[in-house]
Each structure stands twice: as C-alpha cells, then as structure tokens.
Amino acid sequence: MELNEIFRILWARRLATAIVVALALAAAAAVKLSSHSVPTGAATLQILVDSPSSELANLSQDPAPLISRAAVFAQVMTSDAVLREIAKAAGVRPQQLTAQGPYGGSGQVLNAITPAEARSSQLVAEKAPYRLTFLAQQDQPVITVSVQGPTALEAARVADAVYTGVQAYVTTAQQAGGTPAQHKVTLRALGPAQAGTVNNGSRATLVAAALLGVLLLGLLLIVGVESLRRRSRELAGIEENLAAEFDTVTRDPRARRPASAVGERQQ
Amino acid sequence: VSWAAGIFQRRRLRPVAILVTVAALAAVLAGYRISLAPPALHARTQQLGAAHAQVLVDTSNSAIADIEQLTQYQSDLGAQLAVNYALYLQGYGPTAALGRSLGLGDRSVAASGPFTLLLGRSNTAQKLPKLPDPRLVDRSYRLLLDVDGSRPVLDIYAQAPTQGAAVKLADEARGLLERHVATQKASYPLPSTSAAVLRPLGPTVGGTVGAGAKWQLMGFAFVLVMLLGWSLMWARRQRRARSYMVGIAGAKLDRLDEQLPGCDEWPYTTRLLPWALAGFMAMLFLVPIDAITLPIHLPVNGTLDRPVVVALAMLWFASLAVVSGAARPRLKLGRVHVAVLLFLGVCLASVAVNGQALGDMDELTLVVKKLALLVSYAVFFFIVASVLRPREVPRFAALMVFLGVIVALGTIVEYRTHYNVFYTLWGKVLPVTAPNLLDQVDSIGRLTVYGPTLQPLELAAMLAMVLPFAILGAIDAATRRRRVLYAIAVGLLLAGGVATARKTSLVVPAAAILVLLAYRPRQVLRLMLKLGLLLAVLVHFVINQLEPGHFNSALTTTDRTARYDAVTPDVLSHPLLGRGYESYDPQKYRILDNQYLDLLITVGLIGLVSYLAIFGAMMLAAHTTIRGPDPRRSSLALGAFATVASIAIASALFDVLSFPHVPYLLFFVGAMIIALREPSPTPEPARLRVTRPVGHAGGPAAAEGLSRPPSPEPAREPVLAG
Numbered sequence: 001m002e003l004n005e006i007f008r009i010l011w012a013r014r015l016a017t018a019i020v021v022a023l024a025l026a027a028a029a030a031v032k033l034s035s036h037s038v039p040t041g042a043a044t045l046q047i048l049v050d051s052p053s054s055e056l057a058n059l060s061q062d063p064a065p066l067i068s069r070a071a072v073f074a075q076v077m078t079s080d081a082v083l084r085e086i087a088k089a090a091g092v093r094p095q096q097l098t099a100q101g102p103y104g105g106s107g108q109v110l111n112a113i114t115p116a117e118a119r120s121s122q123l124v125a126e127k128a129p130y131r132l133t134f135l136a137q138q139d140q141p142v143i144t145v146s147v148q149g150p151t152a153l154e155a156a157r158v159a160d161a162v163y164t165g166v167q168a169y170v171t172t173a174q175q176a177g178g179t180p181a182q183h184k185v186t187l188r189a190l191g192p193a194q195a196g197t198v199n200n201g202s203r204a205t206l207v208a209a210a211l212l213g214v215l216l217l218g219l220l221l222i223v224g225v226e227s228l229r230r231r232s233r234e235l236a237g238i239e240e241n242l243a244a245e246f247d248t249v250t251r252d253p254r255a256r257r258p259a260s261a262v263g264e265r266q267q
Numbered sequence: 268v269s270w271a272a273g274i275f276q277r278r279r280l281r282p283v284a285i286l287v288t289v290a291a292l293a294a295v296l297a298g299y300r301i302s303l304a305p306p307a308l309h310a311r312t313q314q315l316g317a318a319h320a321q322v323l324v325d326t327s328n329s330a331i332a333d334i335e336q337l338t339q340y341q342s343d344l345g346a347q348l349a350v351n352y353a354l355y356l357q358g359y360g361p362t363a364a365l366g367r368s369l370g371l372g373d374r375s376v377a378a379s380g381p382f383t384l385l386l387g388r389s390n391t392a393q394k395l396p397k398l399p400d401p402r403l404v405d406r407s408y409r410l411l412l413d414v415d416g417s418r419p420v421l422d423i424y425a426q427a428p429t430q431g432a433a434v435k436l437a438d439e440a441r442g443l444l445e446r447h448v449a450t451q452k453a454s455y456p457l458p459s460t461s462a463a464v465l466r467p468l469g470p471t472v473g474g475t476v477g478a479g480a481k482w483q484l485m486g487f488a489f490v491l492v493m494l495l496g497w498s499l500m501w502a503r504r505q506r507r508a509r510s511y512m513v514g515i516a517g518a519k520l521d522r523l524d525e526q527l528p529g530c531d532e533w534p535y536t537t538r539l540l541p542w543a544l545a546g547f548m549a550m551l552f553l554v555p556i557d558a559i560t561l562p563i564h565l566p567v568n569g570t571l572d573r574p575v576v577v578a579l580a581m582l583w584f585a586s587l588a589v590v591s592g593a594a595r596p597r598l599k600l601g602r603v604h605v606a607v608l609l610f611l612g613v614c615l616a617s618v619a620v621n622g623q624a625l626g627d628m629d630e631l632t633l634v635v636k637k638l639a640l641l642v643s644y645a646v647f648f649f650i651v652a653s654v655l656r657p658r659e660v661p662r663f664a665a666l667m668v669f670l671g672v673i674v675a676l677g678t679i680v681e682y683r684t685h686y687n688v689f690y691t692l693w694g695k696v697l698p699v700t701a702p703n704l705l706d707q708v709d710s711i712g713r714l715t716v717y718g719p720t721l722q723p724l725e726l727a728a729m730l731a732m733v734l735p736f737a738i739l740g741a742i743d744a745a746t747r748r749r750r751v752l753y754a755i756a757v758g759l760l761l762a763g764g765v766a767t768a769r770k771t772s773l774v775v776p777a778a779a780i781l782v783l784l785a786y787r788p789r790q791v792l793r794l795m796l797k798l799g800l801l802l803a804v805l806v807h808f809v810i811n812q813l814e815p816g817h818f819n820s821a822l823t824t825t826d827r828t829a830r831y832d833a834v835t836p837d838v839l840s841h842p843l844l845g846r847g848y849e850s851y852d853p854q855k856y857r858i859l860d861n862q863y864l865d866l867l868i869t870v871g872l873i874g875l876v877s878y879l880a881i882f883g884a885m886m887l888a889a890h891t892t893i894r895g896p897d898p899r900r901s902s903l904a905l906g907a908f909a910t911v912a913s914i915a916i917a918s919a920l921f922d923v924l925s926f927p928h929v930p931y932l933l934f935f936v937g938a939m940i941i942a943l944r945e946p947s948p949t950p951e952p953a954r955l956r957v958t959r960p961v962g963h964a965g966g967p968a969a970a971e972g973l974s975r976p977p978s979p980e981p982a983r984e985p986v987l988a989g
Contacts, residue, residue, distance in 0.1 A: 001600040031619055068342040069330065072323075075420045076331060079321045081469030114857065115382050117411035117424040120317030120836040124474025126624055148629060174332040183333045202631045206622035209638070213615030220608055223600070232501070238508040 001227060009226045010219065020218030028211035032203060040202065041152035043159035043195040047166070048188040049073055049141040052181065066141035069185065074136040074143050077166055086132075086165030090158045097158070098128035130158050142190070152195040159193035282500055290492035297488035298481050312407055313484060314477040315836055316433035317426055320441050321468035324349050324419035327459040329466065345419025348463055352421050352444055353381050353412035359402060361443055366405065368439045369432065374405040376436065380412035408432065410440055420468070434473040441467060477839030484842055487872050513891060521947050523658055523899035530947065531594065532658045538594050540586055540654040543579055544935075545666060547647075550575065551931055552670035552729075555689050557721035558700050568636050571697075572927055576643045583650045593948040596653035601944075602884040603937050604652070607645050610877040614641060614848035617870045621847040630850045637849035637925075644930045651938035657947050660903050660939045664736045667932075671733030672756045675763025678718045678726060681706065682766035689719040713768045724860075725926035727772035728917045730764040732932050735779045735909035739902050742790045754798060771920045779913040786893060786905050830859055837868045845871035849924070862918035881937075882915045889940045900943045907940045 010017045049070040076082060078099035087094040114122065133146040145162045149155035167187050174184050295301075299308040324345040325331070355361060362375040369376065411424040421444075425436035445465050452462055502509070521527065533541035550556065550571070559571040586596055618625070618634055625631050655663070677688045685706040693699050704715040718726040737760055741753035764772035783791045834857070837846065851859070851868045859865050866875045889911065892904035914923060914933050923929050 003598045003600070006600055027619065031622060034623065072330065072342060072418050072420070075415075075418045076323060076468060079468030080319075080472050081467075084469065114833070115379065115411055116315075116833050116835050117317070117379075117409050117426040118319075118382065118413065118422075119833065119856075120315050120426050120476045121319040121424055121472075121474070123476050123836050123840050124317050124472075126628060129627060131627065131629075148627075170331055173329045177327070177329050177332050179328060179332045183328075185332055198629075202622075202626045205631055205635050206619055206626070209615045209622065210619035213612050213619050216608055216612035217616065220605060220612060224605060232505070235505040235508040235512070238511055239505060242507060242511060 001223070006223055009223055013222050013226060016222050017219070020215065020222065023218060024211050024214040027214040028207045031206045031210040040197050041149045041155035041195060042198045043147045043149070043152065043155035043193040045145045045147075045159040045162060045193040046190040047143045047145060047163055048190055049143065050186045050188050052184055052186050067137075067139065070141040070143050071136040073166075074134040077134045077143070077145075077162075078132075082166055082169050083132075085169045086158070086161050089164035089168065090130075090161030092130065092158065096128055097130045097132060098125035099132040099134065130155070132158070132162065147193075148198075152197050156193045156195035159195070163187065163189040286493060286496040286500070289496060290489045293492040294485040294489035298485040311481070312428050313481040313839060314428075314475055315426055315839060316428060316430035316473060317476055317836070318424070318430070318433035318437040318471050318473040320423040320425075320437040320471040322349075322352075322421045322423065322441060322444070323466040323468055324352070324421065325464045325466045327462060327464050329464075330419075342419060343417070345463075346414065346417050349414040349419050349421040350381065350416065352448075353414050355447065356410065356412050356423075356440055356444060361440075361447075362404075362410070363402070364443060365410065365436065365439055366408070368443075369408060369427075369436060371405050371408065374403045376408040376410055377404050377406045378410040378412065381414045381416075382411070383413050383415045408436060410436060412440075423471075430473045430475045434471050437471045437473075441465075441471070476836045477842070480839045480842045484872075487843060491876070516944075517895045517897075519946055520657075520895065520897055520900065520944075522897045523661065523903075523947075524897075527658065527947055530658060532656055533662060539582060540579075540596065540650070541659060543582055544651060544654060545663070547575060547579060547931075548663070548666060548935065549670060551928055552667075552674050553689065553719055554693055555699060555717075555719045555721070557927060558690065558702070559693065559697050560700070562698070568639060570927075572931070573639070573643060576647055579650055580646055583654070596650070597945075597948075598649070598653045599941075601652075601888070601941055603881065603888060603941060604649070606877065606880040606884040607648055607934075610874065610881055611641060611645050613844070613874045613877050614638065614870055617844045617874060618847045618850075620844050621841065621850070625847045625850055630847070630852065630855075633852055634847050634850050640927065641848070641924070643927075644924075644934055647931055648934035648938055651935055652941045655938050655942040657900065657942050657945055660942050661899065663935075663939065664903060664906060665740070667733050668737045668740060668753070668756050671730055671737070671763075672759050674718050674726070675730055675759040678716055678730070678763040678766050679759070681716050681718065682714065682768075685714075687717060690717070716767050718763075718767075720926065720928050722921070722926050723767040723769050724771050724917075724921040725928055727764045727767040727769050728775055728914065728921070728923070728929050729932060730760050731772070731775035731779055731913050731917070732910045732929070732936070734760045734764075734776050735783055735906040735913070736903075738780070738783060738791065738794060739906045742787070742794055743899075743902050754794075757794075757798060771917060774920065775913045775917045778916040779909040782909040782912045783905065786908075830857065830861070830864065833857065834859070834864060834868055841868075841871055843871045843873055845869040845874055848874070853922070860921045862921070862923045865922050865924075878918075879915075882911055885911045885937045885940055888944060892940065892943045904940060904943050907936045907943070910936045911940075 049066050051066070080094070083097045083099055084094045087097050090097075129150055131148045135144045135146070136142075137144065145159060147155045147159040147162070149158055170185055170187060173179075295308070297311075298313070299310055301308060323331070326341075330341070330345075357378040357380065359375070362378050363373075365378075366372070366375045407428055409426040411422075411426075413422040413424065414420065423437050423440050425433040425440065427433040427436055448463060448465055531538065533545065536542075554571065556571040560569045561571060561574060563569050563574055583596060586594075587598075615638070618638065622631070625634060681687045687701075687705060690699055690701050690705060694701070702715070702717060702721060705717055707715055709715050713723075716723055716726065718729075720726040720729065734757065737753055737756040741750055741757060744750035744753055761776060764776060766772075780791065780795070837851070837856075840846070845867070846869055848869050849865070851857075851865060853859065859868075862878075863875060866878050870878075886908055889904040889908035893901050893908060895901055895904075911933065914929060917923055917929070923933075
C-alpha cells in the first residue's frame with residue numbers, strides 16, 4: 001500500500017483518525033498526570049559506626065572491628081525491623097520504603113542470578129516510591145545511604161530519617177541487652193543529607209512513549225481494518241467472477257479456454 | 268440450549284459459533300486444568316505468594332548494640348554459622364517437618380540456596396552420579412536460604428501458591444531453626460559470649476505476585492484463538508481468489524535472468540542511496556560498530572551505527588523530496604512493515620504503561636536507549652525496503668557473501684593467532700573500546716573470539732545468516748569457477764562460525780540448512796555431500812571445539828533452561844504488556860540469553876506475538892516468492908527465508924535485539940524479500956523534481972539532473988548465480 005493511499009484511507013476515516021489522535025493525546029496527558037511521583041529526587045547521607053570515645057579522636061583504638069560492624073549494619077539496615085523505624089521517623093508508611101544492598105558475595109561476579117523465590121520478594125517491593133540503598137565502605141567504618149524519592153526534598157527527608165531510625169533501633173537493642181555506656185555502639189551522621197534532582201527527562205519520555213504508542217497502534221488498526229475490508233471486497237469480486245466463469249464453462253463447453261491459458265493463469 | 272442449537276443450525280453463524288466455543292475452551296484451559304476422574308476443574312497456579320524474613324546470628328549482648336561483641340573473627344564465624352543454618356534447613360528432616368506443618372502430609376517442601384554464595388553451583392560440567400530420591404517434594408512450596416558468606420545474616424525467602432502460605436512457610440522455617448539452635452544449646456551449655464543467639468530482624472514480609480495474571484492469560488488465549496481462527500476462516504473462504512491473484516501478481520513480475528535494457532541498478536548506478544546501503548553493509552560486517560562511540564553529542568547513544576542511520580535517513584528524505592521518477596524511493600506499506608510498526612507500537616505502549624515503576628527503579632535511561640536502537644532498526648528497514656530493487660537483490664546477496672567470507676577469515680585468524688584484525692585496525696583510526704575478554708579465555712574455559720562484533724554469539728549468528736545465500740549460490744552457479752568459489756565460501760563461513768566456540772554456531776546454520784533442505788532436498792543434499800572435503804578442512808581448523816569432551820564441557824544449556832523457572836515471577840507480574848521494553852537489565856537482574864524470554868518479561872505476550880509476527884510476515888512473503896515462476900527470485904527468496912528462520916532460532920539462544928549487527932542484517936534481508944515481490948521499475952533516468960521550461964539554458968540533459976543517461980553496457984552476468 002502506497003503512502004498516499006494510506007493518507008487517503010486516514011482522510012476517508014477521519015472520524016476514527018480523530019478519535020485515535022484524541023486517545024493518544026489523552027494517554028499522553030494521563031501519563032503526565034499519573035507520573036508526578038516518578039522519582040526525580042535523590043539524597044545521600046553517610047553514617048559513621050563509632051564507639052563512645054570516637055575513633056576519630058582516639059589514637060589507641062583499632063578501627064578493624066568497627067569496619068566489620070559497618071558491613072553487618074549495612075545489611076541489618078535493609079531489614080524490615082529497621083525500615084519500620086525509618087518510616088516512623090520519616091512520617092511515611094513502611095510499605096512505601098524498600099531497601100537493597102549491600103552488594104557482595106561470589107554470586108555477584110557472575111551477575112545476579114536471583115532465583116524465583118527471592119525475585120518474587122523483589123517484585124513485591126518494586127512498587128515502593130522510596131528506594132534505599134546501603135553501601136558499606138571497604139576500609140572505613142562508614143555506611144553510605146542513598147535514597148531515591150519523588151522529589152529531592154522528600155528524598156532528603158527520608159535520608160535524614162535513616163539516621164534517626166537506625167539510631168532508635170540500636171538504642172532499643174542496647175536497652176534490651178543492658179549494654180554498658182562505654183560499650184555502646186555509637187552512630188554519627190556525617191553531616192545532613194545531600195539532595196538533588198535526577199531523571200529530569202523521565203516524564204517527557206513517558207509522555208512521548210504514550211503518545212506515539214497509542215497513535216501508532218490506533219492508526220495501524222484503522223489502516224489494517226480498511227485494507228482488509230478492501231481486500232475482502234476485491235477477493236469476493238474475483239471469487240464471484242471465477243464462479244460465474246466456472247458456471248459458464250460447465251454449462252457451455254464451447255466457452256472452455258485452451259489448457260495452455262489455464263496453465264498460465266495457474267502459474 | 269435450543270438457542271445455541273439454533274445458532275449452530277444457521278449456516279453462516281455456525282463457524283463463528285464454533286470459533287467462539289474453541290476460543291472459550293482455550294481460555295478455560297489457560298486458567299484451569301481439567302481432570303476426568305473425578306471430573307473437575309482445577310485452577311492453575313498463576314499467582315505466587317512470596318515472603319521474606321531475616322535472622323541475625325548474634326550473641327547474647329547484641330553485636331548491634333555492644334561495641335565489644337563483634338570482631339572480624341567473630342563476624343566471619345557468625346557468617347559461617349549462617350551458612351550452616353542455611354544448609355540445615357535444606358536437609359531432609361527439616362523440609363519434611365515444614366511440609367507437615369503446612370499440611371502437606373508426607374510431602375516435603377523444596378529448599379535451595381544460598382545463591383549469593385554460589386555454594387555448590389558450578390558452570391562447568393561435573394560428572395556426578397544422579398542418585399534416586401525417594402522423597403515426595405511439593406515444588407509449589409519453596410524455601411530459599413541465602414547468606415553471602417561474609418555477614419552473619421540469614422535471609423529466608425518463601426514461595427507458595429498464596430501469600431498466607433508463603434508467610435507461614437518463612438515463619439515456620441525461622442521457628443524450626445530457632446528450636447534447633449535452642450536444643451543444641453541446651454544439650455551442651457556454653458558461656459554467654461560463645462552461645463549463638465538468633466535475632467529475627469523484623470516480622471516476615473509477604474506479598475502476591477501476578478494477582479491478575481490468570482484472567483489476563485485467559486483473555487489473551489481467547490483473543491489469540493479468535494484471531495487465528497478468524498484468519499484461517501478468512502484465508503479458507505477466499506483461497507481460490509487469492510491463488511488467482513497471486514498468479515496474476517506473479518505473472519506481472521519480470522524474470523531477473525532476462526536483461527532489462529538501460530536499467531539503473533546498483534552497482535551500475537549513480538543513485539546515492541544504494542551506494543549508501545552498500546557502504547552500511549560493509550560497515551556492518553567489517554567495523555566493530557558497538558565498540559566505537561563517536562565524540563558527537565546525540566540525544567541517545569553515540570555508537571557508530573546511530574549517526575550513520577541518521578545520515579542515511581537524511582539522504583533518504585532528501586531523495587524523497589528532490590528526486591522523482593523511478594529513482595525516487597518507493598514507500599509501500601506491506602505485511603512486514605505492519606508487523607514492524609506493530610512491534611514498535613507495543614514496545615512504546617509497554618513503556619508508557621509501566622513508566623511509573625520504571626521511573627521508581629531508575630531504569631528509564633536503559634529503556635530509552637533500547638527504544639532508540641529499535642527505532643534505528645525500523646528506520647533502516649523502511650529505507651532499505653523502499654530503495655532496494657529486485658535486480659539489486661542478487662548483487663547485494665553476493666556482497667553479503669563476500670563480506671561474510673572476509674569476516675569468517677578474520678575470525679579463523681583470530682581463533683588461531685589471537686589477533687583480532689577488526690579491532691586492531693579500526694583502533695588505529697577511531698576510538699574503539701575493545702571488550703575486556705577480547706581473545707581471552709572466559710570463566711568457563713572458552714576462548715572469546717569477537718571478530719567485528721561485541722559477542723561471539725552475535726558473530727556466530729551473523730555468519731550463519733550469510734550461509735544460505737552462499738549455499739544457494741553454489742547450487743545455482745552457472746560456471747564451475749563460481750561454484751567452487753561459493754563452495755569455498757560455505758566452508759569458510761562454517762569454519763568461521765565454529766571458531767567462535769559457541770554451540771549457536773552449529774545450531775543456527777543447521778536450522779538454515781534444514782530449511783533449505785525442506786524446499787530443495789536433492790540439490791542441497793548433493794552440495795553438502797560434495798562439501799565433505801571442505802568440512803574436513805573445517806574440522807582441522809577447529810578440531811578442539813568439536814572434540815566431544817570440549818563441546819559439552821560448558822553447562823550453557825542447563826544454565827539457559829534454569830532461567831525459565833527463575834523468571835516465572837517476572838512473567839506473571841506483567842503477563843500481557845510486560846514491565847517495559849528491554850527494561851530487564853542483564854547486569855542488574857539476570858543474563859537471559861534468550862530474546863523470546865526477554866520479550867516475554869519486558870513486552871509480555873502481546874509483544875512476543877508481535878515480534879514473532881515480524882518473522883512470520885517475512886517468511887510468508889518469502890514463501891510466496893519461492894513458489895513463484897521466476898527461479899532466480901525463488902532462489903533468493905529461499906535464501907532470505909532460511910536466514911530469517913535461522914534468526915528466529917537464534918532468538919532462542921541469545922538476546923538478538925541487543926546486538927545491532929544481527930537485527931540490521933535481519934531487516935536488510937527482510938527488505939530484500941519485499942524487493943523480490945516487486946517488478947523491476949521501468950528504466951528511466953532519475954530527475955530532479957524541479958520543472959524547467961523547455962529551451963532553458965543547459966537544455967533537457969541538464970534538467971534531467973542526478974543520473975547519467977542509461978549507458979549502452981553489454982549484458983551483465985548476474986552475480987549470485989554466476
């Protein structure tokens with residue numbers, strides 16, 4: 001089908017075309033309105049795992065136990081127990097938070113090979129708007145927290161709440177175990193959360209995808225249906241002609257065409 | 268009942284009623300299993316319950332709280348203990364106990380792990396005896412225990428038909444472990460600093476995956492069967508008229524062997540677009556385009572093919588705007604075009620529908636890049652299909668064989684000497700980023716031979732795509748010299764493919780040869796028998812790869828099949844439109860090595876069917892030409908058919924759309940199929956679309972513009988058939 005023929009079909013079916021265009025615009029508008037919470041904000045925070053007499057101030061303290069503790073902390077911080085404390089401190093529902101990391105283990109070398117059981121749990125958590133990642137430094141007792149959220153401000157709010165939430169969890173554990181004051185693990189936030197805007201163009205991408213997708217599929221549907229109808233009519237006409245010719249031939253043998261001509265047609 | 272019987276009695280409505288009944292039955296079968304004794308419908312498991320719990324292996328004074336409690340040594344011991352707990356919970360006793368507590372009777376739950384530590388998992392073949400297992404295991408209740416080997420935390424994942432059952436399974440597993448540890452501690456009292464304490468890290472969290480999957484799958488099955496049935500009915504009703512029309516269309520086609528005086532076809536043409544396409548093909552075969560990123564700022568990706576496609580598109584638009592007559596590209600929308608556009612539309616729709624989640628997971632950047640690449644393929648296809656002429660097809664096929672032979676030679680050289688001629692030479696003039704494993708042995712002991720590509724699988728597929736044209740060239744060659752040359756080409760292409768040390772290099776050519784055999788059994792078989800000597804040379808070149816022990820040493824097939832189970836939750840969570848085109852990042856989630864699986868996850872069943880429709884449309888179009896009256900067109904269409912079929916097979920072996928050499932080549936071959944269905948244009952020089960008055964300075968010759976007048980060249984021998 002030539003290009004100008006396609007335009008002719010679309011013009012002939014201008015009501016359907018207009019509806020498709022309207023639907024495409026509506027889809028784009030709907031995506032634009034519904035994607036207001038696509039994460040465009042990110043915030044980061046660093047937490048030092050320390051002792052009451054700060055490692056930074058005490059020359060005689062070996063930092064190695066603190067470094068190994070930071071790695072354990074990074075993993076414990078992804079647990080639901082800590083996430084609930086963080087959600088409480090941030091004033092959001094616990095279901096709105098999900099955490100990933102820390103990354104490690106020999107499986108990471110061959111890329112993640114997450115089995116179905118673990119993947120199911122990841123999928124359940126995919127809808128959460130706030131995504132937290134905890135990364136322990138290799139040779140320092142420092143955990144880097146990264147938060148993605150709908151806006152930079154909200155991401156920063158949750159990032160700041162990470163420190164408060166983890167602190168609350170640790171305090172509860174210390175109270176439950178009766179930890180002596182000089183042995184208490186001390187967490188120190190290394191400054192307030194740093195926030196910024198990321199993924200600025202994500203909404204425009206989605207709007208364009210919705211507009212073009214609906215437009216393309218809708219126009220294809222119009223052209224496809226119309227060309228099928230035409231084709232059907234054309235084939236039905238030929239079928240009728242063939243049937244009429246067949247009738248003529250069967251009734252009047254003189255009208256029969258030479259075998260060579262039939263052969264040509266069949267080719 | 269009488270109403271339904273009435274419908275069945277009406278002649279016109281009867282087929283429709285039968286079709287609706289069959290579609291409804293298919294929908295029911297998609298959602299339910301039918302048992303005959305006793306007769307009943309059992310719902311299929313199309314949703315999964317998932318749960319996750321964590322346990323910290325700690326001491327009585329918590330390491331979280333007390334600074335004195337955790338040293339590196341203790342942390343390692345705790346991590347090792349967590350591994351032991353993970354293995355304990357996988358034992359026969361605990362899994363049977365868990366089965367009983369879930370009400371499964373004498374059936375155990377399935378347990379595995381830890382996957383992060385890769386314990387007991389190896390990608391190389393191990394000749395271990397497979398012992399019989401008398402236990403009854405219910406695989407719909409699954410427990411996964413995970414530890415990373417360096418931190419004292421045990422992750423317990425559970426999967427069951429419902430969320431409640433999954434949460435219960437995780438809770439029971441944690442409880443069982445706590446009881447086991449408590450029993451052990453009671454049997455041998457330890458000081459508080461040494462005794463392990465299991466601390467649950469919060470309650471078990473659960474959820475449901477694929478809650479609406481059942482109805483979506485049933486609806487899809489209904490619509491698919493309706494569409495297929497309607498297509499069959501439509502084709503059946505009008506089969507006589509269709510065969511008549513095909514006959515007429517075939518009669519209109521000129522024979523490619525017959526000379527057409529004054530034709531203006533590549534390479535004897537001044538039309539720029541065919542030359543540009545030939546240049547693009549040369550680039551595709553000889554340049555590692557994936558590894559070259561030009562220092563040009565583009566909105567998406569600066570790899571070499573993208574700016575070249577943009578330039579090609581600009582030239583094409585210029586030709587549409589300026590040139591008239593036969594030299595003007597002819598844009599016609601056919602079945603293949605519709606299939607390509609449909610696939611593109613579904614991909615865009617999948618991204619729009621899942622945009623929110625993709626944005627949440629910061630995966631839109633990857634999706635945009637992949638969409639841009641898909642648009643590049645589509646644009647390239649539209650351009651080639653509108654530019655290529657039937658008489659140019661054999662010449663481009665010969666060009667492909669020639670370029671394929673160069674690549675094959677380069678690949679064999681690389682295999683034997685570990686010297687990649689493509690990367691080395693282009694690296695001297697362009698900013699080439701060589702892959703890390705270039706000519707190195709990979710993690711499972713295979714030499715990675717890249718040729719001009721970024722993946723040995725891509726290289727193997729590319730060489731296999733050219734093979735059918737070489738085989739048919741050898742069969743159809745008119746002279747002995749050409750036949751020998753094409754036979755050598757076949758041998759080199761096979762040798763080059765096998766030198767990639769991938770099973771794909773055997774499977775894909777075998778599929779192509781099988782297709783050729785189906786259409787021309789005698790000729791292809793005779794040729795393959797004659798090629799015995801060449802195949803011996805091939806074995807000599809690549810003897811190591813063909814040794815039985817070496818060939819089977821990598822568990823790539825087992826690895827591929829293991830993925831089918833692992834991606835089930837992803838498929839069920841978005842069964843119809845997927846999670847967004849190509850949003851399943853292999854670096855983040857899992858390397859699938861299967862385009863169909865990838866599409867099933869990212870664009871769902873609708874996207875997968877539209878992807879298959881591209882192959883179907885191409886093969887259907889080629890089939891009509893194969894059965895047509897012109898032997899030359901038939902031969903070329905058969906070559907193209909086999910190429911398309913081989914990529915349909917290759918799509919099950921690696922993610923074809925991620926490696927641009929193969930899709931570009933596929934769409935070029937698709938465009939060749941379309942060109943073969945068209946009659947040659949009437950010889951006519953190209954003209955600029957500017958009309959000038961007669962007698963204008965420069966005369967009529969100057970007004971004719973772009974093309975020289977047809978030269979009185981002697982008749983040329985077609986290239987492919989000799």
